[in-house]
Amino acid sequence: AQKVTQAQTEISVVEKEDVTLDCVYETRDTTYYLFWYKQPPSGELVFLIRRNSFDEQNEISGRYSWNFQKSTSSFNFTITASQVVDSAVYFCALSPYSSASKIIFGSGTRLSIRP
Amino acid sequence: GAVVSQHPSWVICKSGTSVKIECRSLDFQATTMFWYRQFPKQSLMLMATSNEGSKATYEQGVEKDKFLINHASLTLSTLTVTSAHPEDSSFYICSASAREGDLNEQYFGPGTRLTVT
Numbered sequence: 001a002q003k004v005t006q007a008q009t010e011i012s013v014v015e016k017e018d019v020t021l022d023c024v025y026e027t028r029d030t031t032y033y034l035f036w037y038k039q040p041p042s043g044e045l046v047f048l049i050r051r052n053s054f055d056e057q058n059e060i061s062g063r064y065s066w067n068f069q070k071s072t073s074s075f076n077f078t079i080t081a082s083q084v085v086d087s088a089v090y091f092c093a094l095s096p097y098s099s100a101s102k103i104i105f106g107s108g109t110r111l112s113i114r115p
Numbered sequence: 116g117a118v119v120s121q122h123p124s125w126v127i128c129k130s131g132t133s134v135k136i137e138c139r140s141l142d143f144q145a146t147t148m149f150w151y152r153q154f155p156k157q158s159l160m161l162m163a164t165s166n167e168g169s170k171a172t173y174e175q176g177v178e179k180d181k182f183l184i185n186h187a188s189l190t191l192s193t194l195t196v197t198s199a200h201p202e203d204s205s206f207y208i209c210s211a212s213a214r215e216g217d218l219n220e221q222y223f224g225p226g227t228r229l230t231v232t
Contacts, residue, residue, distance in 0.1 A: 037223075043206055044225040045159075091158065101147065101212050101221050105159045 002027045004094050004106035012112040013082055021077045021109045023092030029053075031097035034068065034075045039089045039108070048090075051075065079111075087113045117143045119211045121224035128199055128231055135195045136227045138209030144189035145211035149221070150182075153206040165192055199231045 003026040013019050025034065036048040049059060051068050059066045063080045079086055092106040118141040128134045138148055147166050151159040163184050165171040171184035183195040192211075196203055208226045 042225075043208075043228070045208065045223045047223075095221075102149070102161060102164065103210075103221060104161075107158045110156075 002029075002094060002096050002104050004092050004104055006090075006092055006106035006109050008109045009107070010110045010112070012114060014114050015084055016081050018078060018080050019082050019111065021079075021090050021092075021111065023075045023077065023106060025073050025075065025092070025094045027094060027096050029096040033095040033097070035091075035093040035095065035103065036066065036075075036077050037091045037093060037105075039091060041088070045091075048077075082111075082113045084113045084115055087111060117141075117211070117213060117220070117222045119145075119209065119222045119224040121207075121209055121227050123227060124225065125228040126230070128229070130200055130231055131198055133195055133197045134199055134229060135193055136207055136209075136229070138192045138194070138211065138224055140190045140211040140213070140222070143211070143213045145192075145213055146189070147212040148186055148192040149210045149212070150184060150192075150194050151208045151210070153208060153226075155206075159208060162194075196229065199229070201231045204229055204231045 005024045032053045034051045038046040056068050065078045067076045089108045089110045091108045094104045095101055120139045122137045126134055149164050150162045152162050153159045161174050162177045163171045163173045165184045165186040167186050167189050173179045181197055186192040206226050206228050210221045210223045212221045
């Protein structure tokens with residue numbers, strides 16, 4: 001079975017704090033892709049990152065960083081020095097290679113950054 | 116980057132009527148298009164996968180006679196919600212897939228908010 005679990009339903013932090021969003025996935029495929037998307041109140045999905053299963057290097061993009069660990073099937077997302085504009089729902093997602101790009105979304109984490 | 120549009124962005128219809136939502140890939144040809152549904156404060160759930168010129172593949176639990184999908188060209192897919200009911204009120208998001216190397220890149224549309232009264 002393929003599944004993505006985001007255990008944190010809602011997180012609220014004060015601006016400038018660091019925050020980590022957890023993501024755990026399940027798949028039997030050896031080749032797969034992991035994603036993070038941001039969904040602001042407008043509803044439009046904003047692509048943040050894609051990682052394939054063979055690339056475990058951590059990635060940093062500005063205030064965003066991602067930690068991919070196959071040993072624990074986790075793909076966590078950290079926002080450093082959070083800002084109010086980071087408030088949104090964040091989805092972790094999985095695309096099993098065998099499913100020809102079908103994307104399975106986690107339940108999402110609603111992040112609120114308080115000024 | 117690749118752009119996917121949806122029309123309309125929001126629609127209100129009366130119970131029992133049908134409504135059509137269009138999904139277009141504006142600057143690329145999409146081999147496959149996907150339709151997702153998102154209820155308030157919930158995740159995106161895949162409804163169906165459609166390939167140009169063939170019948171859509173529906174996910175378990177999705178009524179194919181209620182949610183008609185037509186993928187007539189490589190740039191256009193339509194979702195028709197037939198005999199809509201208030202419980203069909205949701206945010207419908209399409210995505211279009213284009214082959215790039217070894218990966219089917221998937222690009223999402225901005226979504227269509229459907230309210231059935």
